[in-house]
Amino acid sequence: MATILASNDDSVEGSSSTNRVPHWKAEMKQAVRSGRELCELVGVAREISNLSAEADFPVFVPPSYVRKIEFGNSADPLLKQVIGVSEETQGFGQIDAVGDLPAQRAPGVLQKYAGRALLIASGTCAVNCRYCFRRHFPYDDAPKGKQLAAAIDQLTEDPAIEEVIFSGGDPLTLSDSTLADLVARCDSSTGLRRLRFHTRLPVVIPQRINDELLGWVGRLRLPITFVMHFNHVNEICDLAIQRLHALHRAGANLLNQTVLLKGVNDNPDALCELSNRMLDARVMPYYLHQLDPVRGAMHFEVPVQKGRAIVDAMRKRLPGYAVPRYVCETAGEQSKTPL
Numbered sequence: 001m002a003t004i005l006a007s008n009d010d011s012v013e014g015s016s017s018t019n020r021v022p023h024w025k026a027e028m029k030q031a032v033r034s035g036r037e038l039c040e041l042v043g044v045a046r047e048i049s050n051l052s053a054e055a056d057f058p059v060f061v062p063p064s065y066v067r068k069i070e071f072g073n074s075a076d077p078l079l080k081q082v083i084g085v086s087e088e089t090q091g092f093g094q095i096d097a098v099g100d101l102p103a104q105r106a107p108g109v110l111q112k113y114a115g116r117a118l119l120i121a122s123g124t125c126a127v128n129c130r131y132c133f134r135r136h137f138p139y140d141d142a143p144k145g146k147q148l149a150a151a152i153d154q155l156t157e158d159p160a161i162e163e164v165i166f167s168g169g170d171p172l173t174l175s176d177s178t179l180a181d182l183v184a185r186c187d188s189s190t191g192l193r194r195l196r197f198h199t200r201l202p203v204v205i206p207q208r209i210n211d212e213l214l215g216w217v218g219r220l221r222l223p224i225t226f227v228m229h230f231n232h233v234n235e236i237c238d239l240a241i242q243r244l245h246a247l248h249r250a251g252a253n254l255l256n257q258t259v260l261l262k263g264v265n266d267n268p269d270a271l272c273e274l275s276n277r278m279l280d281a282r283v284m285p286y287y288l289h290q291l292d293p294v295r296g297a298m299h300f301e302v303p304v305q306k307g308r309a310i311v312d313a314m315r316k317r318l319p320g321y322a323v324p325r326y327v328c329e330t331a332g333e334q335s336k337t338p339l
């Protein structure tokens, strides 16, 4: 408990001249993997956590995220995102709600939309989000090691692909040397025009935006966009703002996508504050996603009617560019669907 609640210690951050484990990897190693333990750490009744929910989808929460949960508050908006509860076991919802499996052009390579292909670059995440639309994805079949380079080569040889999206899981769980190699492959191809990363690591462990990462980002010829995934203002800390600012200075475009979640962020105040803080960090609000009807996540669903009212309220309070596009994903469609 003492280590878990210790303050952010940046001193062990990765440096190529030492063999010390980078801070972000140490955080991942120390992740809490039991709902009961998580409840004890944040001072709520352990009965909230449910073992069969955890058996279906493990609990995984690094200490840096645990520290952002308010002690003693069983309704904390961050705790709700990561603790397995009995509602998950009711059996409603689908295994592949967004049609990922039929959209695979090769194992771990998804193409749904024109010009863009999404690569499952890693099956590992910085945190397991209970509402995840890929909580049932067959990550074991996705490419690993040398297969990743081969998958990228296939995409860069396809003249119809202009943008490679590194996703997962979380692509920033790969090492910087691996990432530098993979993006260099993309960068030296003649067909690609853009690169993109979908990641929650800067939310959970902001130290992941380290010098090595800033280095390979800064060397790219192609424009690169990071789509972050902040759902609530309590997830943002000063360190995250600083590091995102550094990533922006290194030349990356920064966007944020949020999932509309019951009891977490389903009101205009929460989402307006989130947009404002995103702009403080040079991050542009991009998508507000309607929950995908995923088995085990249906208790997070907010009616579309209510979602529309929230976005209308936001539009009256924020600059136009700070209002995210409210969308849902329907299997087989050629884009996300505006709501």
Ligand SMILES: *Cc1c(COP(=O)(O)O)cnc(C)c1O
Pocket: 103, 110, 111, 112, 113, 116, 117, 118, 165, 335, 336
């Ligand atoms: C959401 C998604 C994208 C990205 O869509 P944009 O509208 O360009 O952000 C790309 N590929 C897949 C498979 C997706 O699910």
Ligand code: SF4
Pocket: 124, 125, 126, 127, 128, 129, 131, 132, 133, 134, 135, 168, 169, 170, 200
């Ligand atoms: S980080 Fe993304 S892919 Fe991983 S569990 Fe959360 S929502 Fe799912």
